[in-house]
Amino acid sequence: MTHVVIIGGGPGGYEAALVARRLGAEVTLVERDGLGGSTVLTDCVPSKTLIATSDLLHEVSRSAELGVEVPRAPRPDLAAVNDRVLRLAAAQSTDIADRVSAIGVRILKGTARLVEPHLVVADTEDGQVELPADGVLIATGAHPRVSADAQPDGERILTWEQVYGLRELPEHMIVVGSGVTGAEFASAYNGLGSEVTLVSSRAQVLPGEDPDAAALIEDVFTKRGMHVMDNSRMASTRREGDQVVVTLTDGRTVTGSHCLLALGSIPNTAGIGLEEVGVTQGDGGFIEVDKVSRTNIPGVYAAGDCTGVFMLASVAAVQGRIAMAHLLGDAVHPLDLRKVSSNIFTSPEIAAVGLGQREIEEQGLLVDTAMLPLSSNPRAKMQGVHDGFVKLYARQGTGTLIGGVVVGPRASELIHTVSVGVSASLTVDHIADAFSIYPSMSGTVGEAARRLHRQV
Structure with missing residues (x-):
């Protein structure tokens, strides 16, 4: 054996x-x-x-x-x-x-x-x-990952493993790092009712994700009262009594009640x-x-x-x-x-599968793209959903589905149809011809696929 x-x-x-x-x-x-x-x-x-x-x-x-x-x-x-x-x-x-x-x-x-x-x-x-x-x-x-100039104490300066020891809602949570982890926790504490400042070293939150999705999420964050500081890099974080002071490399400071370090792994x-x-x-x-x-x-x-x-x-x-x-x-x-599906649990969620815009551009692939806002979806209107979209990529000529992005509530569920299509190398016509429930959010996936149909 x-x-x-x-x-x-x-x-x-x-x-x-x-x-x-x-x-x-x-x-x-x-x-x-x-x-x-x-x-x-x-x-x-x-x-x-x-x-x-x-x-x-x-x-x-x-x-x-x-x-x-x-x-x-x-x-x-x-x-x-x-x-x-x-x-x-x-x-x-x-x-x-x-x-x-x-x-x-x-x-x-x-x-x-x-x-x-x-x-x-x-x-x-x-x-x-x-x-x-x-x-x-x-x-x-x-x-x-932590920094020598930003050491967690488990009380006010925290890693994502330590936040579950908090007994009271932070009055003002400073989140350092705007990757997936930072964006998720910033979104979560904003939804829970904390004042949130998100310190991003890049020009936009979620720099490694679909640019349209990242832009939408940053816009939503701002509309919901979050203070997003783009192009801002942390130099140090220190505790002063019941406050935390984050100093940026340009000399500016941000003061809050707590700081969450989301600096990678x-x-x-x-x-x-x-x-x-x-x-x-x-x-x-x-x-x-x-x-x-x-x-x-x-x-x-x-x-x-x-x-x-x-x-x-x-x-x-x-x-x-x-x-x-x-x-x-x-x-x-x-x-x-190329067939991995992933999800970012911000509000709204971002789900993606297959090749994205950056990979397509880097590889010089010829693709057709369809992007539809969820705000035009009847089920979304019924539920008061305003932010989100479905984006599909298909190879020119064959119509083979090679990637997609869904932004919206429960995007982690909606992406599965696209994931099956990418995994099985289906064409957009296969997706378009499959029945979708009316009204449903998934109907927008089918409609985006129909937009990519080419007459033979």
């Missing part, structure tokens, strides 16, 4: 464990904090639970437009909100652990390191354990034996892998945020599954980043 050792129990790790067991391997999984890893315990699950409360409050704030009178503006009990966040995260972790244990995976609580390519040593509560392995998967994740790759074994790491310490999750060392694989390939829980899970399929001789479909 093949023995697989997995270091890290996040999506990349536990999904790999499930696949390996189904393929007949003996599996040992070593996890430090709890099954689900940071995705479940401190990152994705907690943040989206917090955002769910924020979205509800935003919906209530628009009730007058739909003819509903609310006697007074509701305010969140942040202590109760965060208690729920942590309770749901813990329950999800327990569910995953039960599922993994039920199929015979051996779970060790502790840390682990590679001693040789086929030998892992785990430091557990019961002492050190040697784990010979036919194959090893490293899925150790990442942690928030650092892979958890230090001290796990990579250098000793010879595993190649790239810039920033990320593990280099190929499309089937192999490192340069035979039998050693890696998945998830520690690889820096595409820092999404869904991608980590796919990488882990692919690794075990390849190791254990099952059919393998290499990771294709």
